[in-house]
Amino acid sequence: MKSPTLVNQRCSIARSLVVLGEKWTLLVVRDVRLGHTRFSDIRSRLGVAPDVLADRLGKLVDLGVLERRTYREGGAREREEYVLTPAGEDLAPVLAGLHQWGTRHLPTDLSPASRYVEAATGRPLHVAFVDDDGRSVDIAAVAVLPSEAG
Amino acid sequence: MKSPTLVNQRCSIARSLVVLGEKWTLLVVRDVRLGHTRFSDIRSRLGVAPDVLADRLGKLVDLGVLERRTYREGGAREREEYVLTPAGEDLAPVLAGLHQWGTRHLPTDLSPASRYVEAATGRPLHVAFVDDDGRSVDIAAVAVLPSEAG
DNA sequence: ACCCTGGCTAGGAAAAAACAACTGAGCTAT
DNA sequence: ATAGCTCAGTTGTTTTTTCCTAGCCAGGGT
Numbered sequence: 125m126k127s128p129t130l131v132n133q134r135c136s137i138a139r140s141l142v143v144l145g146e147k148w149t150l151l152v153v154r155d156v157r158l159g160h161t162r163f164s165d166i167r168s169r170l171g172v173a174p175d176v177l178a179d180r181l182g183k184l185v186d187l188g189v190l191e192r193r194t195y196r197e198g199g200a201r202e203r204e205e206y207v208l209t210p211a212g213e214d215l216a217p218v219l220a221g222l223h224q225w226g227t228r229h230l231p232t233d234l235s236p237a238s239r240y241v242e243a244a245t246g247r248p249l250h251v252a253f254v255d256d257d258g259r260s261v262d263i264a265a266v267a268v269l270p271s272e273a274g
Numbered sequence: 275m276k277s278p279t280l281v282n283q284r285c286s287i288a289r290s291l292v293v294l295g296e297k298w299t300l301l302v303v304r305d306v307r308l309g310h311t312r313f314s315d316i317r318s319r320l321g322v323a324p325d326v327l328a329d330r331l332g333k334l335v336d337l338g339v340l341e342r343r344t345y346r347e348g349g350a351r352e353r354e355e356y357v358l359t360p361a362g363e364d365l366a367p368v369l370a371g372l373h374q375w376g377t378r379h380l381p382t383d384l385s386p387a388s389r390y391v392e393a394a395t396g397r398p399l400h401v402a403f404v405d406d407d408g409r410s411v412d413i414a415a416v417a418v419l420p421s422e423a424g
Numbered sequence: 425a426c427c428c429t430g431g432c433t434a435g436g437a438a439a440a441a442a443c444a445a446c447t448g449a450g451c452t453a454t
Numbered sequence: 455a456t457a458g459c460t461c462a463g464t465t466g467t468t469t470t471t472t473c474c475t476a477g478c479c480a481g482g483g484t
Contacts, residue, residue, distance in 0.1 A: 226286030
């Protein structure tokens with residue numbers, strides 16, 4: 125937990141990070157987004173301890189980011205899987221933002237693991253600020269305004 | 275540290291989170307972005323332990339997100355302050371993405387602490403996927419393609 | 425010379441994560 | 455039927471990280 129004092133802070137970045145900022149959490153969301161929906165699949169991909177993974181999945185379900193679903197494939201027994209809710213899908217810009225930043229500023233010898241494209245056309249996409257007309261705005265032109273005390 | 279095994283992973287989200295994913299780190303960047311550039315200022319705002327803050331600031335400087343700068347105001351002695359580098363400015367979409375997600379999905383009784391606007395016009399901005407022509411694309415139309423093994 | 429303030433460092437306690445072993449349910453092969 | 459296998463965790467212990475309090479040091483000011 126980030127700190128009890130942050131839970132009900134006015135800053136929504138702080139509120140988001142209370143859960144999303146815990147170790148492994150965003151990587152779990154990334155894996156589910158890539159279609160790795162089962163406990164042992166995520167566990168073996170990340171190398172995370174099972175108790176920690178159980179904790180994170182539980183918190184993500186409580187938070188409404190993931191939904192736990194039982195499924196049965198072939199004649200096998202029931203299994204659990206975790207799928208993104210709409211709130212989980214809404215994390216895509218955050219993940220893509222981290223992806224974009226890491227690609228630019230943390231170079232590596234390895235080739236990139238994935239890239240974001242428009243599904244219909246395959247055209248590359250990136251994350252940016254846009255105005256209400258859907259036109260992108262340069263980062264240098266962005267300001268953060270503190271609101272009045274409420 | 276997230277885990278030594280993640281440091282050189284192909285996934286740039288994982289690489290970004292090795293440093294940015296540590297507790298307090300993104301909140302420190304947020305504060306610096308808001309103009310809180312001095313050690314004790316950040317410390318008192320966040321309530322973070324001084325050894326942890328010194329560690330995070332040092333890592334952010336090593337990473338090239340912050341730059342440490344000495345300044346002198348009035349007749350006072352030299353002080354240190356931390357300012358964003360261009361790489362730090364590039365984190366704006368990540369922070370704004372967390373802000374946007376928290377505002378939407380973690381409602382609170384408190385009024386929002388801040389909002390993102392276009393500096394010149396004051397028009398509200400949000401974070402979204404855009405194509406190379408600078409036009410926003412709906413989240414539902416975004417796909418993540420795994421690259422070929424490299 | 426002594427005090428104050430800002431930017432840390434040091435030491436021990438508490439919390440979190442890692443590691444490892446085990447449970448339990450249900451299918452499957454002997 | 456029972457013994458084994460896989461998945462999805464739980465339980466218990468060790469190690470790492472963070473938290474909390476205290477204090478250090480440098481450079482002015484008084």
